[in-house]
Amino acid sequence: MEAPAAAPTRHVLFLNWRDTRNPEGGGSEVYVERIAGELVRRGHRATLLCATHSAGPAEETTTDGVRVLRRGGRHTVYLRAALVYLAGALGFGPLSRRHGGRPDLIVDVGNGLPFLSALYARRPVIALVHHVHREQWPVVLGRWLASFGWWVESWLAPRVYRRCQYVTVSAATRDELAGLGIDPARVAIVHNGTPDMTVGPVTRSPQPSLVVLGRLVPHKQVEVALRALARLGAELPGLSLTVAGQGWWEPQLRQLAADLGVTDRVRFTGFVTDTEKRELLAAAWVALTPSLKEGWGLTIVEAGAVGTPTVAFRGAGGVEEAVVDGETGLLADDVDDFVAKVRLLLTDDAYRSTMGEAARAHAARFTWPVSGEKFAALVTRAANVPAGAPVKQMEQSYLLP
Known part of the structure; x- marks a missing residue:
């Protein structure tokens, strides 16, 4: 019996507002880069496009083999991402064929504001949402900007990504997305892994x-x-x-x-x-x-x-x-x-x-290799769905926490 053919490798473009070298980076950025690194380990190519900052160059490759492109600022990165992608489609810029080619799939990371890539990219899109920001908008922004941000997150984004696969990191967020009208059957849960926390002989502090x-x-x-x-x-x-x-x-x-x-x-x-x-x-x-x-x-x-x-x-x-x-x-x-x-x-x-x-x-139950394997399966599945075609109901195994 012939061995099954290996899954084809893909070029996956991650769109995220920050990266781990950004002074304001956090857990979302760790997740994106660790998942991207796990995809590279499995033979895929991964590119991360994020905002520029003083702690990193315009372009570099991480030790995990992830290509990082930094374009635009805190607010303009969303527009720059669209321009870089469209330029690549026309044969120019860092995503042109000469520089490695256009992506086969986009992972659009919504930290409150998504990149809305499903509007312009003729490629399958996975919408990655860590959590819904309903409570945070008023804390971070004034009344009017908070209202606009919440409108984008709660009304516009669900319609833009209505045919896309979603990924989130917890059942709680999947439930919140359901409250925005997103069918839980389209939402996969891929948990964070736990980083290596091996330490030498560290004793507890003598005082509380x-x-x-x-x-x-x-x-x-x-x-x-x-x-x-x-x-x-x-x-x-x-x-x-x-x-x-x-x-x-x-x-x-x-x-x-x-x-x-x-x-x-x-x-x-x-x-x-x-x-x-x-x-x-x-x-x-x-x-x-x-x-x-x-x-x-x-x-x-x-x-x-x-x-x-x-x-x-x-x-x-x-x-x-x-x-x-x-x-x-x-x-x-x-x-x-x-x-x-x-x-x-x-x-x-x-x-x-x-x-x-x-x-x-x-x-110890949560590891990056396991999370990477789940995400890689979703990449293969989503990449086989024509851009704009609706995502079908997912297998139950993807839905379990």
Whole structure:
């Protein structure tokens, strides 16, 4: 019997507003580049087009073999992506045949605002959505811009991508997309993998300690962590908080720390390397994710991988899957409950230790090779659907978390 023919390789173009070298990059960017790298490992070609920034050149190739093109700025990257693609179709620019050829498929990443590539690209499009931004628009933008952003995300995008395959990272986001009228049968779940969190001999801090890891922007709600520190400080005199990450909201957070009288208990690290991140998470007693909404909660499983449980908010999207409530961490209903749950974990050594070990086992379930295999199958499936043709109902195996 002849062996089955290998699946043809594809050139996949990822459109994302940022990349991991961008100072404002976060978990969405890690996901895109790790998935792109997994596609390259399986013989595909992957190109990422994102916005320019001072920390990266206009073009480079990552160590995973992903070609990165940086064009346009924070707001103009969407238009530049369309122009680069159309120029390639006409035989010019970095996507022309002379420079590697046009893509066979586009992965259009919608971080609130999608690239709307299904309007102009005569190629199959996968719409990748980490989470729906209903609650975040008013926090980040003024009233009118927030209304426009929500209109694009909730009304325009579902119509532009009405014939496209969707991918998201959690069942919670799939449910949110259903609320926008997107048939769950068109939405595949491909979880984040857990990065290698191997660390050397790192001991827990001798005094109670908390850590928050992520971009310093309003919707991450780091203020909740600062208020928890202030409220628990009298009970736990040695308690400290490390805020690891960078972002334009840092001055406001520093001012709040001063107003609360906890400046001497808070350390703002700025950007941290992967090694520093692993060491900070491994040394902390409890990790905090007070974010308003997350598609998944990558930092939660990263903390879990080194045995550190997390406290987060219930109803904050994918965190309800990244945290197994009561087993690998705790989910809070409001700020008072958040503080109470932090207190519980800091004061009950046995409970915290047991939960940390469960978090380690839970994190080990999620790997990038498995996620890459699932995404590669979707690429093959979507690439075989003619551009503009409706995506048929998916096999049940793709729909399960």
